[in-house]
Structures are given as C-alpha cells and as structure tokens.
Amino acid sequence: MKVLVTGGAGYIGSVLVRQLLNLDHQVRVLDLLNFGGESIVELMNDPNFEFIKGDVRNPDDQEKTLEGMDAVVNLAAIVGDPACAKQPDLARETNLEATKTLYTMANKKGLKKFVFASTCSNYGKMSDPNSYVNEESELSPVSLYAETKVAGEIFLLSQDRNNVCKPTCLRFSTVYGLSPRIRFDLTVNEFTRDVAMGKELVIFGEQFWRPYCHVFDLARSVVQVLESDEEKTAFEVFNVGDTNENYQKQMLADEIKKQIPEAKISYVKKDEDPRDYRVSFKKINEQLEFNISKTVPEGIAQVIQVIQDGFLEDPYNKRYKNI
Numbered sequence: 159m160k161v162l163v164t165g166g167a168g169y170i171g172s173v174l175v176r177q178l179l180n181l182d183h184q185v186r187v188l189d190l191l192n193f194g195g196e197s198i199v200e201l202m203n204d205p206n207f208e209f210i211k212g213d214v215r216n217p218d219d220q221e222k223t224l225e226g227m228d229a230v231v232n233l234a235a236i237v238g239d240p241a242c243a244k245q246p247d248l249a250r251e252t253n254l255e256a257t258k259t260l261y262t263m264a265n266k267k268g269l270k271k272f273v274f275a276s277t278c279s280n281y282g283k284m285s286d287p288n289s290y291v292n293e294e295s296e297l298s299p300v301s302l303y304a305e306t307k308v309a310g311e312i313f314l315l316s317q318d319r320n321n322v323c324k325p326t327c328l329r330f331s332t333v334y335g336l337s338p339r340i341r342f343d344l345t346v347n348e349f350t351r352d353v354a355m356g357k358e359l360v361i362f363g364e365q366f367w368r369p370y371c372h373v374f375d376l377a378r379s380v381v382q383v384l385e386s387d388e389e390k391t392a393f394e395v396f397n398v399g400d401t402n403e404n405y406q407k408q409m410l411a412d413e414i415k416k417q418i419p420e421a422k423i424s425y426v427k428k429d430e431d432p433r434d435y436r437v438s439f440k441k442i443n444e445q446l447e448f449n450i451s452k453t454v455p456e457g458i459a460q461v462i463q464v465i466q467d468g469f470l471e472d473p474y475n476k477r478y479k480n481i
Contacts, residue, residue, distance in 0.1 A: 165234035197338035253306035265323035324392035331371035331399035363428030364408035
C-alpha cells in the first residue's frame with residue numbers, strides 16, 4: 159500500500175511511519191518540520207520512504223503529495239488545548255479547513271481510505287459519572303482543539319457514501335509513551351519525568367477521569383484501519399484505547415509510586431474540570447479485533463528508565479513540548 163502520512167515527523171507520526179515501513183508499505187510524509195526532522199532523518203535511507211517538506215494547508219502541497227497514493231493518514235494538526243489557544247486561527251486552518259480540502263483532493267484523485275486523527279476529548283464531561291461514554295454518546299467539546307476535531311468528523315461523515323475515498327475517524331485516548339519525537343507535556347510522561355528527576359509532583363484535581371493509550375498502540379490502530387476490509391472501516395468512528403486503561407490522576411500517581419516508592423506527591427483540591435470522561439473501547443475491540451499491547455504501568459517504567467539511565471541530556475528542554 160502507498161500511504162501518505164501528514165505530520166509524519168510528529169510524536170505519533172514518527173512511530174506510525176516506522177510501523178508501516180516494517181510491514182513493507184510505501185510511505186510518503188508531508189510535514190513542515192516545525193519541531194525538526196531528527197525523528198525521521200534515518201528513514202531517508204529506506205527506499206520505501208519519501209519525504210516532502212510542505213504545509214498541509216497548501217493546496218499545491220496537498221496535490222503533489224497525494225499523487226499516486228492509495229490512502230492518507232491525516233495527523234498534521236495543532237495539537238492540544240494550549241497550542242490551539244495560543245494560535246487559534248492557525249489551529250482552525252490546520253485542523254479543520256486543511257482536513258476538508260485534503261479529503262476533497264484525495265477523493266478526486268481516487269484514494270481509497272482517509273484516516274482522520276480525532277480525540278476522546280470530544281466527549282468533554284460525562285453526564286453520568288458512573289458510566290462510560292462510547293461512539294454514540296453526545297459530544298461536548300470544551301476547547302478549540304476538540305471543536306476543530308468534532309467539526310472535522312462531522313464534515314467527513316457527511317460525505318457521499320458512494321465516494322471512492324472512505325473516511326474513518328479515530329478518537330485517540332490521551333497519549334503517552336516513548337517516541338522518536340518524545341513529548342513531556344503529556345500527563346503520564348510529565349508526571350513520571352518529574353518524579354524520576356526527584357521533583358515534588360503537585361497534582362490539581364486528582365479525581366477526574368481520562369482514558370490513556372500508548373503512542374505505539376495508537377499508531378497500531380491506524381495500521382489496523384488501513385489493513386482492514388473497507389466494510390469494517392468506511393464512515394466509521396472508533397475510540398482508540400482499552401476500557402481498563404481509564405485512570406484518574408491519583409491512580410496515575412499511585413502507579414508511579416509503586417515504581418518509585420520515595421516519590422513526593424501532593425494534591426491541590428479542584429472541584430471543577432470541564433473534561434471528565436471514562437471511555438468504552440468495545441467497538442474497536444469487537445469490530446476490528448484491536449487490542450492494546452502496552453499499559454500505563456509499562457509506559458511509566460519506560461520513561462523512568464530513559465530518565466534514570468541518562469538517555470536525554472535535559473528532559474526539561476523545550477523541544478519536548480508542543481509550545
């Protein structure tokens with residue numbers, strides 16, 4: 159399969175590209191390299207890998223990179239609430255408008271699949287704190303980031319079912335874990351880094367729920383969609399993760415303390431959080447037979463080792479953040 163990955167040098171993209179290459183797919187990456195290209199530089203040696211520096215918002219770049227492809231995975235985005243709040247116009251243009259034009263161009267060129275990276279934060283806050291939200295639950299985005307993703311889903315799912323290019327929307331859990339482009343502005347990675355570096359961890363609002371999924375498994379879910387039969391994935395929405403991997407912040411802290419017993423952790427009471435959701439992943443498990451391969455405790459152990467063994471000269475370098 160010939161696959162275009164937009165944002166292929168990013169935190170998830172750099173993992174996905176390697177998985178696709180390992181399965182003998184041909185991969186083309188479109189990326190502006192806002193965070194550099196070290197995450198994919200050695201892939202330039204792979205004959206099945208091609209890189210084009212460009213902007214996913216640019217129609218000329220879209221047309222050039224889609225040429226000859228079978229499928230596109232649209233990961234390019236301004237990711238997360240702080241980054242979107244800092245550059246709201248850029249966020250709307252990249253996350254939503256570029257998605258619309260990219261899909262339209264992909265369908266025009268006859269590509270078969272369009273995989274859209276969305277987010278479980280689309281759910282906002284659970285109406286019933288004792289329940290789990292699923293793909294049929296009401297969406298209540300409370301940030302610009304989630305708003306752009308909800309709007310992107312609505313656009314894609316409203317397309318003509320007879321279109322050649324069939325979209326699939328993947329609502330990713332909160333991501334964590336090691337990647338060629340490591341990020342420490344993500345809850346599990348950040349908490350673990352701070353404790354492993356001997357700092358006191360201060361947690362605000364320890365009782366709120368989120369689902370978590372390792373970056374390796376989020377990338378695997380994209381591969382699963384690309385390699386699954388069209389009738390299982392066309393115009394479908396899937397939460398990506400595992401129902402057992404819903405955690406409150408205090409539960410994350412408890413897991414870290416199991417591995418670093420001397421951890422200094424304190425809590426600041428916070429009664430209100432606009433996002434609080436536990437998610438069911440039954441659909442992707444049953445319909446695509448997708449199961450995660452890594453758990454939060456395993457991800458914590460990886461980050462601890464990377465910090466304690468000195469893999470990184472300065473884990474607090476701003477290069478490990480999105481803003």
